[in-house]
Amino acid sequence: MTHRFRWFLVLAVCGLGSPFAEAADPAVARxxxxxxxxxxxxxxxxxKTLRGRETIRLALTRAGQRELAFDAGALDIDSVQYEGRELAFSKEGKQLKLALPEGSPAGKTLEISLAYRGAPTxxxxxxxEEKQIYTIFSTSQWMVAIDAPDERASFALSVALPASFDAIGHGKAKVERIDAKQRLFQWQQKVPVPSFVYGxxxxxxxxxxxxxxxxxxRMLARDPPPESLRRVFADxxxxxxxxxxxxxxxxxxxxDQALVVKTVGQELAGFSLLSEAYGQEVLEDAKNEGLIAHEAAHQWWGIGTTCRDWGxxxxxxxxxxxxxxxxxEHRFGKDEYLKSVARWRERTARLVAEGKNHALVYQQWKPSGxxxxVVxxxxxxxxxxxxERLGEEKFWKGIRDYTREHRGRSVETADFQRAMQRSSGQDLDGFFRQQVYGSGGLD
Ligand SMILES: [Zn+2]
Structure with missing residues (x-):
């Protein structure tokens, strides 16, 4: 994924005291x-507008919590209801703040209902003109949500679409006729995932x-015949x-995968979106399919296991x-892998030469290339x-152990280091200090 919008979120994330510190549980802090x-x-x-109706089911993590703050982008909130009553709310910038009527015990489950409108830019x-509509991260621009990647929830989405449209979302769609002009597509994301991969x-x-x-x-695109679509996504x-x-x-x-008018490529829970122009590049040379693989890999690393904060x-x-x-490497041989490594090394050398290199764990993001x-x-x-350091067997065993252990969780770099150390039996403190928490080197 690449997207300038996430940087706004990143700026809001608090810094770590020390690279190895365990941050407080964000759900408790929230x-x-x-x-x-x-x-x-x-x-x-x-x-280019929308209307939305939403229910949010949540559990209080602190006794007596009176204020609930959500990300709500530029949405206009029409009403908020709780237990059949109107709830007081205020919109401060991109934040929606709700005031609960009385203090409740930790663990209490609540359901809030909202109605909203928007014209997201x-x-x-x-x-x-191209008869397409699709999400591109920044979920709180089209629904009220917590944008932070540590917050995982299940999700049911229904979208009213023109009758001539087909659509993909989370899993198999249930489709109902609304009237002669519209159909309702309904998806269920039952496994809790972070909201930035909703869409x-x-x-x-x-x-x-x-x-x-x-x-x-399932593959969708505007122009290419099904045979071309099958070739683009053959692997x-x-x-x-x-x-x-x-x-x-x-x-x-x-x-599922769709080729849409314009995107740099994005992963979502159970599907991905790529651009029409990129699809053409893959048709011309299958070795260009790295981005399809990148988005597919996110189903494990990014969605299945997610960074706890953008740092x-x-x-x-x-x-x-x-x-x-x-x-x-698996598909075309070692040379293709080594070409990627050479490009990463070259880009890293340029970062170093230009004084732009820094730690991989990095809170002060700027929306620059x-x-x-670096990341x-x-x-x-x-x-x-x-x-290279651990060798094939220990490296991939570590990756498997890390991925299995943290499936369905949001994690920090320390979780990855611990898993790799345990699996390899090696102390990797020096390596992580230099390469991950430090600005690394080219050795
Ligand atoms: Zn990505």
Whole structure:
């Protein structure tokens, strides 16, 4: 994933006292833990606006919590209800603050209902000419949510779409006719995941369906005939099988992919979006499929296991970048992997030469290409160095142990270091201090 919008979130994340410190439980600090979101969205493609209705089920983590704060982007909140009564609320910048009527004990479960409107300028892409609408991170621009990656909740999404549209989302859609002009697509994300990987993509798409390595795969795009779509995504099933083997955790459920008008590539829970132009590049040369692999790898590293705050973002992006190269090695041979390593090394050398290099664990993000290169390219390069240091067997055993142990959790770099040390029997403190918490080196 690459997206300028996340940087705004990153700036809001507090710093770590020391690289090895365990941060306080963010759900306790927040005062509540979201268990489930349910959203019904009615977008107007031509007007580029939306209306939404939402229920949020949450558990209080602190006794007497009176204020609940959510991310709500530029949404206009019409009403908030709790136990059938209107609840007082205020919007301060991008935050929605709700005032609970009385103090409640920790552990109490509440359900809040909201109605809202919006005209998002990002987070939800409206393309009326191309007849497409799709989400692009920044979830709180189209629903009220906690944007932070430590907050995992299940999610039910319904979207009213023009009758001529097909769509993908979380799992198999249930589709109902609303009237002659509209249909309602409904998805259920039952496994709790962070809200930044919630979304859908819809449009006047052609579809191709297939099955590989036991996984149902659906592909959508505007122009290419189904045969071309199958060629673009020919290796997706093999990628999921490869990553499942490397992770020690098999892929579960279906996996869908769409080529949309414009995106740098994004992972979502159970599907991914890539651009039409990129699809063309893969058609021209299958060795360009690294980005398809990168987004697929995120199902394990980024979604299955997520960085606890954006300061540990390399655990999502360094991993997906590295794993895409590992897939290219599996598919096309060692030379393809080594080409990726050479590019990471070259980019790292440029960061060093320009004084732009810094630790991989890094709270003070700037929306520049250099910070991104540290996390993506140098992050992947550091995983390559660790692979070289530990050797094939110990490195991949460590990756499997780490991924299995932390499946369904949001983690910090210290969790990864501990898993690799335990699995390899080696003290990696010096390596992590230099390469991960420090600015690394090119040895
Ligand atoms: Zn990514």
């Amino acid at each position: 005062g509540f833990d979201v268990l489930h979101y349910g959203v019904r969205l009615d977008p107007d493609l031509d007007a 990002y987070g939800l892409e409206f393309h009326p 859908f993509a819809a449009g006047e798409f052609a579809a191709a369906d297939t099955r590989a390595h036991g996984v149902a795969l 997706t099933g093999d990628m999921l099988a490869f990553f499942g083997e490397r992770a020690g955790v098999r892929y579960e459920g279906r996996y 540990h973002f390399w655990l999502n992006e360094g991993f997906a970048t590295f794993m895409a190269a590992a897939y290219l 250099d910070d991104r290169a 993506y390219q140098r992050g992947a390069y550091v995983l390559h160095l660790l692979r």
